[in-house]
Structure formats: C-alpha cells, structure tokens
Amino acid sequence: MFAIFYLYPLIKSLILAFYITVGPKSKIFVGFDNFRFMFHDPDFYRAVRNTVLYALGSVFVQLPVSLGLAILLNRSKYPGRNFFRFSFFSPYMFGSVFVAVLFGVLFVPHFGLVNKLVAFFYSVDIKWLSNPKLVLPALILTALWLYAGLNMIYFLAALQSVPKELYEAARVDGANALHQFLHVTWPGIKPVAVFVIMMSTIGSFQLFELAWVMLDSSPGPDNAGLTIIMYLYQSGFVSGDLGYASAIGWVLTCGLGIISFFQMKVTGALSK
Amino acid sequence: MIIFPFGKAPAVILVAALLAGGWLLLHPRGKEDANLVLWSFAKTHITAYNQALPALNHAYPDVKLSVKQIHFEALNRRLLSSFWSDLPSQPDLVEIEISCVGTYFKGPKEQIGFEDLKPRLVESGMYNRIVRNRLATWSNRGGIYGIPNDVHPVMLAYRRDIADSLGICVDSLYTWDRFIEAGRRFTVEGERYMIELNEQNVGSLECFLFQRGGGYFDSLGNVIFDNPVAVATMEWFVPLVTGKGRIGADLGSGQNAAVLFYKALEEGYYLFFICPDWRSSFIQEYSPRLAGKMALMPMPAFYPGGRRTSTQGGTMMAITKACKDKDKAWKTALFLYTNPEGRSRSFKKTNIIPPFRDAWTEPVFHEPNAFWSGQKLGEMYIGLADSIPPQYSNPFVVLAKGKLSQALVSCTQYYSVNGSSGFRDHIRKALTASADEVRKYQKRGLIE
Numbered sequence: 001m002f003a004i005f006y007l008y009p010l011i012k013s014l015i016l017a018f019y020i021t022v023g024p025k026s027k028i029f030v031g032f033d034n035f036r037f038m039f040h041d042p043d044f045y046r047a048v049r050n051t052v053l054y055a056l057g058s059v060f061v062q063l064p065v066s067l068g069l070a071i072l073l074n075r076s077k078y079p080g081r082n083f084f085r086f087s088f089f090s091p092y093m094f095g096s097v098f099v100a101v102l103f104g105v106l107f108v109p110h111f112g113l114v115n116k117l118v119a120f121f122y123s124v125d126i127k128w129l130s131n132p133k134l135v136l137p138a139l140i141l142t143a144l145w146l147y148a149g150l151n152m153i154y155f156l157a158a159l160q161s162v163p164k165e166l167y168e169a170a171r172v173d174g175a176n177a178l179h180q181f182l183h184v185t186w187p188g189i190k191p192v193a194v195f196v197i198m199m200s201t202i203g204s205f206q207l208f209e210l211a212w213v214m215l216d217s218s219p220g221p222d223n224a225g226l227t228i229i230m231y232l233y234q235s236g237f238v239s240g241d242l243g244y245a246s247a248i249g250w251v252l253t254c255g256l257g258i259i260s261f262f263q264m265k266v267t268g269a270l271s272k
Numbered sequence: 273m274i275i276f277p278f279g280k281a282p283a284v285i286l287v288a289a290l291l292a293g294g295w296l297l298l299h300p301r302g303k304e305d306a307n308l309v310l311w312s313f314a315k316t317h318i319t320a321y322n323q324a325l326p327a328l329n330h331a332y333p334d335v336k337l338s339v340k341q342i343h344f345e346a347l348n349r350r351l352l353s354s355f356w357s358d359l360p361s362q363p364d365l366v367e368i369e370i371s372c373v374g375t376y377f378k379g380p381k382e383q384i385g386f387e388d389l390k391p392r393l394v395e396s397g398m399y400n401r402i403v404r405n406r407l408a409t410w411s412n413r414g415g416i417y418g419i420p421n422d423v424h425p426v427m428l429a430y431r432r433d434i435a436d437s438l439g440i441c442v443d444s445l446y447t448w449d450r451f452i453e454a455g456r457r458f459t460v461e462g463e464r465y466m467i468e469l470n471e472q473n474v475g476s477l478e479c480f481l482f483q484r485g486g487g488y489f490d491s492l493g494n495v496i497f498d499n500p501v502a503v504a505t506m507e508w509f510v511p512l513v514t515g516k517g518r519i520g521a522d523l524g525s526g527q528n529a530a531v532l533f534y535k536a537l538e539e540g541y542y543l544f545f546i547c548p549d550w551r552s553s554f555i556q557e558y559s560p561r562l563a564g565k566m567a568l569m570p571m572p573a574f575y576p577g578g579r580r581t582s583t584q585g586g587t588m589m590a591i592t593k594a595c596k597d598k599d600k601a602w603k604t605a606l607f608l609y610t611n612p613e614g615r616s617r618s619f620k621k622t623n624i625i626p627p628f629r630d631a632w633t634e635p636v637f638h639e640p641n642a643f644w645s646g647q648k649l650g651e652m653y654i655g656l657a658d659s660i661p662p663q664y665s666n667p668f669v670v671l672a673k674g675k676l677s678q679a680l681v682s683c684t685q686y687y688s689v690n691g692s693s694g695f696r697d698h699i700r701k702a703l704t705a706s707a708d709e710v711r712k713y714q715k716r717g718l719i720e
Binding site for chain 1: 345349352353355356357358372375378379380383462471472473522523524529531532535536541667668670671674677678681682709713716
C-alpha cells in the first residue's frame with residue numbers, strides 16, 4: 001500500500017519535475033529548466049511572498065489569540081466556559097469552504113456586514129477582496145476565525161496537563177502572573193506549542209481552498225491572493241503542465257523541510 | 273472473546289469497511305440504458321434537454337440519451353484528466369464554457385479530445401447558418417470543435433424608472449462620450465453609480481476591448497493585449513473606475529458579489545450595467561420586484577456609427593473522440609440545439625438567442641417582454657448578433673486574463689496617484705510587461 005500510494009507517486013513526481021508536459025501523454029525532457037523557469041517567474045515569488053505573509057499571520061496572530069483564549073477558558077471560575085470552548089471551536093467543524101463563502105459575503109463592499117460595522121466609525125467603503133493590499137489581511141482574519149478554536153483546543157489540553165502544584169509553589173515563591181506564565185505554563189506547554197506552530201506553518205503553506213473560494217476561483221486582484229498551492233494547481237490542472245507542477249511541489253516540500261528544521265532548532269525541540 | 277490486536281477503533285473501522293464492501297458487491301449498480309451520455313454544467317440547459325427527451329426519442333428512437341449535470345470545475349478537471357490519460361470515463365457529448373475551452377487546445381492537435389466538427393458543419397449547411405464570428409471561439413488550428421449554443425451579444429440594461437425620474441434620455445447616449453458625460457452628472461460617489469464596472473478584474477474591460485476590435489489573442493494565437501487598441505481602451509477605462517470623475521464601481525468579484533448585485537440594483541446603486549442576453553434572465557429571476565422598471569439599450573459606440581455591442585460568455589457542445597457512435601451524437605447535438613420547440617422553451621427560460629440565423633424569424637424571439645418594459649428583448653439582441661466581435665480561444669487565455677488584470681491594477685494605482693500625467697506611458701509599460709509574461713509561457717509551453 002505504501003509503495004502504491006506514496007512511494008510510486010513520489011518517485012513519479014520527482015521524475016516528472018524534469019519534463020514539460022501537456023497531461024501525462026505529451027512530455028519533453030527539459031532537465032532543470034522547470035526549476036530555472038520557476039526561479040525566474042515573478043508569479044512564483046508573488047506566491048511565495050503571499051504564502052509566507054499568510055503563514056506569519058497565522059503564527060503571530062492566530063496562535064497568540066488561541067493561547068489567550070485557552071488560558072482564559074482554562075480558568076475553572078470562568079462561568080459558561082464549556083459553552084465558549086464549543087463556540088470558539090465550532091467554526092472549524094463547518095470547514096474552510098463554508099467559511100470562505102460566509103466571509104466572502106461578509107466582506108462585500110457597501111452591503112457586507114463587515115463594512116456596515118466599519119461604517120459606524122468611519123464613512124469608508126472598504127473593498128476587502130478587490131483591493132490588492134487588503135486581500136491577505138482579509139484571508140488572515142478569516143483563518144483566525146476558522147482555526148483559532150482548533151488551536152485553542154490543543155493549548156487547552158496542554159494547559160490541563162501542567163501540574164497545579166507548580167503554580168501553587170510559584171505563588172508561594174512570589175511569582176506574578178507573567179512569571180508564572182514564563183516559568184511554569186510555557187515550559188509545560190512547550191512541546192504542544194512547538195507542534196501547533198509547526199502544524200500551523202505547514203497548514204499555512206498548504207493554503208488553497210479558503211483563498212480559492214473566497215476569491216472566486218482566482219488568485220485575486222493583482223495576484224494578491226496567489227498561494228504556492230494555487231500556483232501549483234493552476235500550473236498542473238489548469239495549464240496541464242504536470243511537470244512544472246511537480247517541480248513546484250518539490251520546491252515547496254524542501255522549503256517546508258527547511259522551515260520545520262529551523263523551527264525545531266529555534267524552539268529547542270531538536271536538542272531533546 | 274476474540275480480541276482484535278490493533279484495538280477497538282480499527283476493529284470497528286474494519287467491520288464497517290467489510291459491511292460496506294459486501295453490500296456494494298451484493299448490489300452492483302444497474303447498467304444504464306443509455307447509449308449516449310451528455311455532460312453539462314448548466315442547470316438551465318439540463319432542464320431544457322430533459323424536457324426535450326420525449327421529442328428526441330420520438331425523432332430518433334435509436335438514441336437513448338442520459339443527461340448529467342456536473343459542476344463546472346469538476347466537469348473540466350475530470351474531462352481534461354480523461355483526455356490526457358485516455359481514461360474510459362468520457363462522455364459522448366459535452367458542453368464546454370468559453371473561459372476554459374482554450375485549455376483543451378493545448379498540446380499536439382491530435383491530442384485534442386474533441387472531434388473536429390468542421391466537415392460535418394460544412395456538409396450539413398450549418399456552417400453558413402451560424403454567426404461566423406461565433407465559430408472563431410470554438411476553432412483551433414483549422415478545426416472547429418463544437419457547435420455554438422449562443423451568440424451572447426451585449427447591451428446595456430438600466431433602471432428605466434430611475435432614468436426617467438432623473439430625466440436621462442437614453443436615446444441620446446449613443447456614444448460613450450455622451451454616456452460618460454451624463455454619468456458624471458448623475459453619479460453620486462458611494463451612493464449611486466452610472467454603471468456597474470469591474471474595478472480590478474477584467475470582466476468589464478475585456479468587454480470594451482472586444483467592442484473596439486481588440487482582444488487577448490489574434491486568430492493566429494499571437495498575444496495582442498498590448499497593442500494600440502488595448503492601450504487606448506485601458507486609458508479610456510481606468511478613469512471611469514478611479515478618481516474623482518469615476519462613474520463606475522462594483523461590489524468586488526465572485527459569486528458573493530453577484531448575489532448582492534441584485535440588491536444593489538434594486539436599491540438604485542447602479543443605473544446601468546453590461547447585460548449579455550444570458551444575464552437578462554438572471555435579473556428577471558433574482559430581481560422580480562424590478563418587473564416593468566428595467567429596459568435595455570444597445571451599448572454606446574466609441575464613435576458615431578461604430579459597433580454598439582460586444583460579447584460576453586459562451587458555451588459549445590462537443591463530441592468527444594471517445595464517442596463510439598459519432599453519427600448518433602451529431603444528430604442528437606443538432607436536435608438539442610436546433611429543434612424549434614426546445615429552442616422556444618429555452619429562450620423563454622434563459623433569454624439566450626441561438627447562433628443560427630434562420631431561427632431568428634421564429635415568433636418567440638419577437639414577443640414583448642413585460643419585465644423589460646414591454647421591449648422585444650429577443651429582437652433587440654438579434655439585431656446586434658451579427659455585429660459581435662470575434663473572440664479567439666487560446667490555451668493561455670486564463671493566464672492572459674490574469675496578466676491583464678495585473679496590468680489593470682497597476683494602471684488604476686498609477687492613475688489614482690498621478691492622474692493623467694505620464695499615464696499612457698505607464699499603460700504601455702504595464703501592458704507590454706504583462707503580455708511578455710504570456711509570450712514567455714507560450715514560448716515554453718507549446719508541444720506541437
């Protein structure tokens with residue numbers, strides 16, 4: 001099974017990366033030309049830039065929000081915490097396509113709910129999905145709503161595994177809330193945090209359907225929503241150049257490998 | 273008690289899989305009675321074809337047609353994959369939309385998965401009955417790979433009630449100069465726009481580009497969207513959607529914006545909008561409250577006596593090379609597209625006029641339409657059908673649209689900062705850069 005569904009496609013895609021193809025039937029061996037073309041293609045760099053910015057948004061916006069929610073909802077004195085835990089997690093159950101359609105409507109200029117809310121404070125009609133500068137923020141906001149609850153669950157599970165006695169001991173030693181977080185909570189949840197950061201990064205680099213549906217099966221104005229996977233999809237399944245798509249896939253894989261290694265190194269996960 | 277070595281959950285999954293597999297083995301799917309299969313993405317077409325089935329069976333008892341609706345994206349992905357890999361799961365007949373037909377023409381000519389219908393069109397006399405420019409879209413390297421379903425001429429639709437109350441005399445708006453001048457008087461920024469125009473995607477721009485005789489590619493497949501016509505069109509278009517004198521706006525692109533478009537129209541946010549024949553039926557369906565308040569007019573021309581229409585959208589019916597009985601498929605396709613009863617029914621439902629000139633005399637196309645203020649909608653579109661510009665398909669048309677969109681964004685940004693100073697030079701540079709990108713792909717990607 002492994003050979004049929006993983007090993008063969010993996011080797012096949014590596015071989016294909018050295019061909020220009022129109023579907024699998026017509027192909028020409030081009031050596032490293034696919035990679036050369038990719039590294040000279042401004043669209044590729046645009047896709048990388050967008051994806052990296054989205055990933056940074058995921059890690060530096062989404063994860064702190066998730067952790068904050070988890071800490072808040074981990075307090076036993078907080079009334080209705082089970083309801084809020086469920087509420088924050090529930091967007092994830094709907095799936096990204098549903099959420100993309102929903103936010104596509106919310107972000108519509110003039111008539112969309114987001115702009116109606118903005119209009120209470122400023123009389124501007126923001127074109128979230130038509131303005132190239134606002135497409136990524138709109139995507140990051142949507143992803144925040146979609147994934148914050150899921151990551152919150154991971155953090156909650158980690159927080160609950162931190163022994164309560166450690167907090168009591170820290171309090172006896174005079175530690176304030178920040179010190180407790182830095183010296184008790186963070187070391188306790190670090191393995192999970194590393195896992196969540198890595199999964200969020202990998203997931204961000206795989207961004208496709210959320211952007212594809214929100215931007216109406218397109219990379220958005222001025223390619224503002226073009227992601228690496230979208231670029232791969234367009235090359236392979238719209239243009240039919242499976243060879244070039246394979247090359248993009250391999251570059252993405254290598255990139256993710258390097259980023260994951262770097263993250264593990266920085267967070268100290270490798271030293272254990 | 274037997275203990276499953278991998279735990280309870282895998283045991284449950286295994287049992288479920290065995291039960292499901294066993295059930296499928298015991299209940300094999302019954303073989304379809306059909307000897308022809310048709311795929312289409314359009315619900316309205318499917319309805320019309322299913323309604324025509326009794327008449328089809330009566331006319332051709334040997335034809336047993338199965339009509340399947342498949343989502344637009346899924347249809348194209350499945351069909352392309354089938355063509356590229358010679359998979360057996362291909363339909364006999366299939367409807368393909370204009371925006372993606374070019375992809376099917378990529379690669380060696382013999383690899384195109386559709387049957388070349390030119391000999392059949394010529395032999396049957398259909399070739400001379402069809403609006404010639406409409407065939408250009410479905411042609412490639414000398415072959416014609418589908419029967420056109422439509423012409424899709426474009427008019428301007430407008431809120432007649434509001435136009436009347438504002439004292440807008442639409443008969444006087446026969447050139448774009450006059451239209452724009454009126455638009456600047458009646459547009460109230462943020463509240464009411466003279467016309468719905470796409471600001472960032474190329475939907476509206478390409479419509480005007482076609483009207484002026486431009487396009488993405490010429491008949492030989494050369495990239496032409498950086499030629500003088502394109503430069504002039506961009507220079508004319510951008511001020512309509514940017515800056516203080518703008519008369520056009522949109523609600524973004526996509527289905528969500530399309531849904532809210534009807535609300536915007538009902539609230540008088542737009543006075544005019546670009547309206548190919550197919551879109552007129554959407555307005556009827558989704559804004560029934562506007563019945564009797566809407567009207568149509570030919571597009572203003574770029575100069576007095578110039579072309580007063582363009583074209584937007586389109587569908588063809590093709591026969592796949594995998595089809596085992598092409599004669600049967602051909603007569604079925606012809607029947608579905610040309611039988612008068614079906615055509616009449618289809619027009620009443622979709623407002624789409626057929627591309628066959630001899631059909632235009634049928635009474636249904638000359639009936640007044642109460643929704644459109646009693647105008648004879650079919651007759652008006654037919655009056656423009658022979659003037660539609662050609663639209664050449666190309667494997668790189670999706671890429672070209674994306675690149676033109678990038679140039680549009682660049683020009684819009686430039687104009688909003690610098691106004692008309694140096695604008696033409698910027699347009700030239702932006703269009704040339706975008707067109708060169710497409711040429712780069714063309715040079716690399718063709719396997720002849």
